[in-house]
Amino acid sequence: MANFIDRRLNSKNKSMVNRQRFLRRYKSQIKKSLADAINKRGVTDVNSGENITIPKKDLSEPFFHQGEGGNRNRIHPGNDQFTTGDHIPRPKKQQGQGSGEGEASDSGEGDDDFVFSISKDEYLNLLFEDLELPNLEKNQLDKLIEYKTVRTGFCADGVPANIDIVKSLQGSIARRIAMTASKRRELKTLDEELSELEQDNLEHTTDIKKLKKQIKALKNKIAKVPFIDTFDLRFRNYAKQAVPTSKAVMFCLMDVSGSMDQATKDIAKRFYILLYLFLTRTYKTIDVVYIRHHTQAKEVDEQEFFYSQETGGTIASSALELMSDIIEERYNASDWNIYAAQASDGDNWADDSPHCSELLKQKILPQSRYFSYIEITQRAHQTLWHQYMKIAETNPHFAMRHIKTVDDIYPVFRDLFKKNTTQAA
């Protein structure tokens, strides 16, 4: 006896819960691995998942097992050269052959790292867990409304271009079946009567003639039911739906004066990547504008932004001015959600700092959703930091943090964007 059951259509993701449990348990290790991975990405590369590497020993599940040493006996197949009493040097460890059962039970837990990939969504979720978009509440209130045409089922009238053929013909079949049902039933009984008479031995010529006439009349009636009727027609219906605008622009401002070395720029780059990833969670289209400055500011592409070296003094206000100009020119604040991140080593021409502060207060902050400033330096703060401190006190959507080393970047980012009700209020 055997019963066959086709289970192929059953859900495939029986292990999904267990997979999530696994990710949940090893969150801290996974996050560590993520932090390394971020550095290897381009700022706008957000469409791929990520490979996660966890040292295998962190994952092992311990159980009592035999260690190495002692007096062991093993049987192996394929003797090709040995005779009883041969002495052979002990094979070095980790060479698969001759591994005792005690060690074998420990296998699968080698020194290799445990590598697996997570999907893009899992990646982003882990990256931005517990983080919140700055000023989200306010955003939702003053987000610009756009309209989008969406399909909303079918209706009985409309323009010919919108006729849905399948739906219409379905209606036509249904109507034809409904309208001819009684006649078909009648036709069937008449057909049966006719064949009975024809098989009868007696002559029924007149009856047969009468029946045939009736059948013909019925068939005509059935044929007269129209194939398609205006009643059958169905049109696709459309409606306009309000959608909040999903456009954002992100300004990356960076000091590229001689005092900024490549390591510092790399730190800044990570910060921009994180911010970009973060914004993609809420906005569909994001423009990124890179502005680099020394004594003069210039709009550049990503490659140049991060990897070309210039020297000179530092006037931070030049970048802010350029940003303000670009906003006016291309990114109307009523159409775009504006975010900005400024990175610097804190060096600025002392007389310029008050000017920066003015620019921010007057022009930029009123138009932006969020402006973050990170200072990457090992030295004491200079004038720019102190000026910005004053702004931070009065503007909830201005944030600033101090980063010393690469390891700081992630905590600082989390700190900047953590769920903070007082900030949003």
Added chain:
Amino acid sequence: MATQKKRKPLDDSADWTFELLEQYQAEIERVAKHYRLDTYVNQIEVITTEQMMDAYASVGMPIGYNHWTFGKKFIQTEQTYKRGRMGLAYEIVINSNPCIAYLMEENTMPMQALVMAHACYGHNSFFKSNYLFKSWTDADSIIDYLLFAKNYIADCEHKYGIDEVEATLDACHALMNHGVDRYKRPQKLSLDEELKRQKDREEYLESQVNTLWRTLPKNSQTADEKIPTFPAEPQENILYFIEKNAPLLKPWQREIVRIVRKVSQYFYPQKQTQVMNEGWACFWHYTILNHLYDEGLVTDKFMLEFLHNHTNVVAQPEYNSPYYSGINPYALGFNMFMDIRRICENPTDEDKAWFPDIAGSNWLDTLHFAMETFKDESFISQYLSPKLIRDFKLFHINDNEDNNYVEIAAIHNEQGYQQIRSMLSSQYNLSNIEVNIQIIDANVNGDRSLTLRYIPQNNVPLGSSKDEVLKHLHHLWQFDIKLVEEDEQGKDIIIGACPSPKDEN
């Protein structure tokens, strides 16, 4: 067979259909009956690759409780499979009644036939007739029990939080190998009874925690004198001891300990009969399909594909091959069963000397007897023949850490047969593979510390993971744990403790 009329062969196209599966199944069943294979009713489920990986991850349990370790196994399986490092097994079969076997969608028709003969008649009849499975597992109730376990643990997660339950399960998993009764046969379970008993236990235990009773000075003088040590005898089933005696475990935690223990017990016979079980299944798929071929029911084309796969399965790489990873249980088991049949049908003088009781006997009777009455260890020491030792060119290596070399202790010659046979047999003796750790003392009247003793086999020390395991044990017992090992003078030396003395400083 030769006298039978050649019949029209079954369709041998590579693509399978359900009708074709049924035709093959019917023929295989007929032949299996002819060879007196007694089976549970088969429930054959066709599944996809992903589902097969799911099944892998839950160690073949059709219903498993949720735990991260299964997620880890799934990810591992998926990774290695995607990289093409590993093919998936063609089948998984579950010791239950009805006997559930999974067929993979991707298999060709000859493969499906092989799998049906192998799993649905080979393994299935083994599950039903081998003495270990008969007395240690209950095929009728396992699915119900797993369902009960899954729901119970999900329930606990709701009530007490995922983290709490996970910590308890982790601790239990670490001790899973020590949750087995090796000698005492477990009771049969049924779902209703289990639910009722679980309620009873919970109520009883709750009634025990009545704080009023605790304050009573219970005739303390006599108790102190009477109980020198507890437990009276060393206990090897650590999880059982914990379930019954851990002082501070909550009722639901005891139940989880019990669930892990039961699952471990359920898999215990499979560990002990790997060679026999696989060998038996291979022997029958080979014999049944050849029988069908002799009857003319399957074509040459079918047989070629079948033999190709069969040969892969029962291949034994030699010790110096890059593919060598120990003795292949399929190869050893299959060849031993084939060899027993040969000894019965065409015994040589050597066989007559070594196996006087079976040489020339009815092979089918002898095979059934062997399958029903042995486990790997005893099966090998009973039936491994000199011819097979020669065929496999087996040799015995002694690796003593006192020497700076390893020694060839025996090879496949007249002087070596006995030694190789007994060594190979002990290699499959679970008590040689799994470490021997017993609870010797629980200081119930003092500081409630728990003492375990490790008894080394052949001077093999305990692996380094012991400290981690002790932490898990401490999680369950919640008082001090000590692990001792007896030295040559018979004195106990402490080799591990939790909390470790270092932590306290």
